[in-house]
Amino acid sequence: MSYEIELKGKHCRPCEGGIPPMTEEHARALLPQVPEWELKGKEIVRTFAFKNHYRTMAFVNAVAFISHREDHHPTMEVGYKACTIRYSTHAIGGLSENDFICAAKVNALLQD
Numbered sequence: 001m002s003y004e005i006e007l008k009g010k011h012c013r014p015c016e017g018g019i020p021p022m023t024e025e026h027a028r029a030l031l032p033q034v035p036e037w038e039l040k041g042k043e044i045v046r047t048f049a050f051k052n053h054y055r056t057m058a059f060v061n062a063v064a065f066i067s068h069r070e071d072h073h074p075t076m077e078v079g080y081k082a083c084t085i086r087y088s089t090h091a092i093g094g095l096s097e098n099d100f101i102c103a104a105k106v107n108a109l110l111q112d
Contacts, residue, residue, distance in 0.1 A: 022097070033104060034107060043086045049081060056079070063085065
């Protein structure tokens, strides 16, 4: 089964529940499109390291902007020089394509 899609060019779709979460097979097939993200149970997770607090907070604000535009919000753990982001679609109790779309957009923030 092929799940090849261009994630960062897509937009999240509203999810109010009533659909099943993504299978582990589907999630693992999408992981190569979001480098450095890990599948941990019912979520995808990545920790980003920065040189200082200013850069960490600038990143957090950029992620907040993506979250607002896509209407899909991660759990973020913010420290002085790091930020861990966790995506999961709470309305369905697991992963959806929205999680991977947002992860791809977050990765794009740090690409040259």
